Amino acid sequence: MSFKLNNRFKSISGFVLAIGLFFAVPSFASQDTVVVDTTKATEAVAVDAAATGANVVDSATTAKTEVAASADASTTKVDAAKEEKKIDPQVYKNFIYYVLLFLVICTVVAVIGKVISIYELTNKMNRRHNPLASNTFQASLLFIFLFVFLGGVYYSYSHHGGMAWRDAVTEHGAKIDTMFIITTVITTFVLVITHILLLTFTFIYRMKKNGKAYYLPHNNTIEKIWTIVPAVVLTVLVLFGFFTWRSITNVPEDLQKSALQIEVLGEQFAWSVRYPGADGVIGKRNYKMTTPTNPYGIDFNDKNSWDDIQGSDIVIPVNKSVRFHIVSKDIIHSFYIPDFRVQINAVPGMTNYFQFTPTVTTEEMRERMNDYKYDYVMLCNKICGSGHYNMQKKVVVVTEAEYKEWLATQNKYFTEDLQKEFAAKDAKTPQLKDSVNVTASLN
């Protein structure tokens, strides 16, 4: 039964390879580059040849197919660029080549598998078979994996960690960083120790001839220890984290008021920034008042809004507490500045707050990073649609003087057009006449 099936399987795979060859022939002459793939293919030939003589012809043809495939891959790109509308037939061919390549790899794997089983069978016949050989082999592989794993962790920590880490540039961010490092040290220690134990146990206590496991159903002392120790460590982390969290989110009311207030509005797929202007108070916003000329939906009946300033970027003074009011116009976005360790969602229908104090100006950061183009950036971190991946706003930290200078150059939200619109509306309601006068005097 299985013999018959094997034959059928071989004939089918032979047929598939023949079809591949048929596709390959016309373009075979166009090979140019790709040394790597050719060597791979020849390796396949070598393995096949070593395995069974009969397979040589087949694998030689597949090697050819494969060379052709890679050669074609390089030509297709050009073709695809030339012809955008219609899909090049070459695309289909390439696809088939990759499928064939995969089948060749599968064949190689199958051949290796067969070789191993033949080896085992001969061992059995010669009565040299060790039934635990493969068991020991897997145990050794796991043990080798331990070192690969530890090496990988070290490499990743140093290489990727180096790429990733930048010190926080805010006051609360420094606290978060300290806690992050403490947590990293603890978790890395546990990660390394547990993996050493796990993978040496599996190696040392692999099944051996006449081996017997130690019957140990439980040991209350040791179980208590490894319940209590994690509990204590976690309690420390929890308390540390809890108080840090409270200190970040629970800002006393007088500090809330004395801070510089800035409102940021998220919408698909842009951010708008609103500074309070001279009065230090951000005017009301009413989404129902959104018009093409007033896309922000500012309620100009609230006089506080008349002097509100539109920021092209988020520019904030260094070492000064800033309280951000985060709102959304349409769906949920997230106000996220990685360098500042700042994140809060922008949720329609409610205002969220995040207050923090930046400590390093953009200029200083550029020097620190040794990258004169470096900028802080605020990005959207909550899935919000097709433009989600590019919803950003530059954040610039400057000195107090530079901040004032910059703010003076920014436009007001209450533009002349809007004032006219507003005045025209108010002309109908006489009791608000004086407000129009104020508008005029503002300019």
Place this chain on the structure above:
Amino acid sequence: MSSTVISHSAEHHDSHGHHHQESFISKYIFSGDHKMIAKQFLITGIFMAVFAMILSILFRIQLAWPDKEFPILEVFLGKWAAGGRIAPEFFLSLVTIHGTIMVFFVLTAGLSGTFSNLLIPYQIGARDMASPFMNMLSYWMFFVASVIMIASFFVESGPASAGWTIYPPLSAVPTAIAGSATGMTLWLVSMVLFVASQLIGGINYVSTILNMRTKGMDLWKMPLTIWAFFLTAIVGMLSFPVLVSAVVLLIFDRSFGTSFYLSDLVVQGQILPNEGGSPILFQHLFWFLGHPEVYIVVMPALGLTSEVISTNSRKPIFGYHAMVYSLIGITVLSFIVWGHHMFVTGMNPFLGGVFMITTLIIAVPSAVKAFNYMATLWRGNIRFTPAMMFAIGLVSFFISGGLTGLFLGNAALDINLHDTYFVVAHFHLVMGSASIFGMLCGVYHWYPKMFGRMMNTKLGYLHFWMTFIGAYLVFFPMHFMGIDGVPRRYYAFTEFAFMEKWVSVNMLITWAAIVAGLGQVAFLFNFFYSIFFGERAPQNPWNSNTLEWTTPVEHIHGNWPGEIPTVHRWPYDYSKPGHHEDFIPQSVPFSETMSSNFLHDFEGNEEAERIQTEWDAQNKK
């Protein structure tokens, strides 16, 4: 009571021989037999897993080569990959459906559905589930839900694309994203059916475990797998209905103009009339399921590996009671930690602090489980079957993924890590990889029970190593992207200067994902080939103690040909000193193992203790 009735009917069948010819439809399609339903769940789950895996490879290709064209994609995906490049909205659809299918259809239904159905009747000694009809209904609702979910790829506006968490307003307003039109409706319908399926299944599991245990099988003699399935079913029964309520309210918002989740919206310049709703409400409802859901996903995996690690270490599971209590602890705590998904959503920060405390407490039972696994391996006599390899892989993932939970559960650290690749790395290791490894471990271990044949071990090892190394290569570097502040669900890393350095890492990840993905072919081939051509399995291939291995290899209606065996001992009597073999099945009475009995085995039965002491005095000098 009920078990006697069923056993009677089984004997009745038996006395008449094999005359009961079942038609193809009643045997393979609308089957009420728990073994067949388990296989149905498994194969559907595998199909969905492959589907979701292909989706993940598609978006990985986009992330690794954001500027390159792959004309072949246009062949398969048409307008969603016009010019050979995946469209941004379709990218979001891919991540959404990948997440949904993997979390719900593979790791919930595929895992619990398969192994609860297969093992609960087998391991507690029951003829079948409490309600075979409900069981069948559970599978078919799941099947229809799967079909609807996949069907959403064939609607004009595309599948749901608001992320698997479908936060409104994005998921509620079709003008915000095309996927929130028909695609989202199909998603919601599919999920309602899915939850119904899980609920029906869960009720069945719980009632079977509570009512239909064989003689002698008290709760403290149940294998840990059964404990895990039992507690998982309870978690599911209590949390899934909340998801339905969330989903139904969302359907109301979408279709009937209510404002449960919507307020103050100006979408694409259009002022929407909704007022007074709160998007945060949805998040509370969603995560009330969503967090227990990760334990629904991981607890069965832990149960399966407990069994496999003990069997293959030839050693009792260390701290059986501690394992059960930590599962119970996880079950209870899993209901009061959901807020840690919402630290930065604008939820009251004080509440965030409280959720942080409960979240970090849940690490204690998890740590106990990990340590107990290692203590089980210590001084064992370990046999590395492919199932055992996957179980060891699970322990590794559970630790390395669980540890990063200490970062994310900490509200202060979460500020900077929330919704970044750090989160992606964390949950893919601790619940994704760990529980898929638990599932694969279960498939390799119980395959002989399911199909009466053995899987090829060499292909199993190949599959293990490709998947294990692949998973670490894919997910480990992602932590560092998250630390750098790279958000998840970004279509391309090309728009930000600080992200450009990660494109090369993305290429490594994508290659690892592709190779690991192709490695699954080794499993698929092995699985389907062995069904028909695998080596025939012996009755108890792993020398295991639990009751399922006392049933004949050939599946029969009612599981045991004669009477259901009585249980005399706990399921972990491996390598008991004094016994001539290294395992003693649960159905072997103490009277047959006089040489290996301990006095405390008799749980205070004085008569038995007296007999044992006398025997010891005579035979042990």
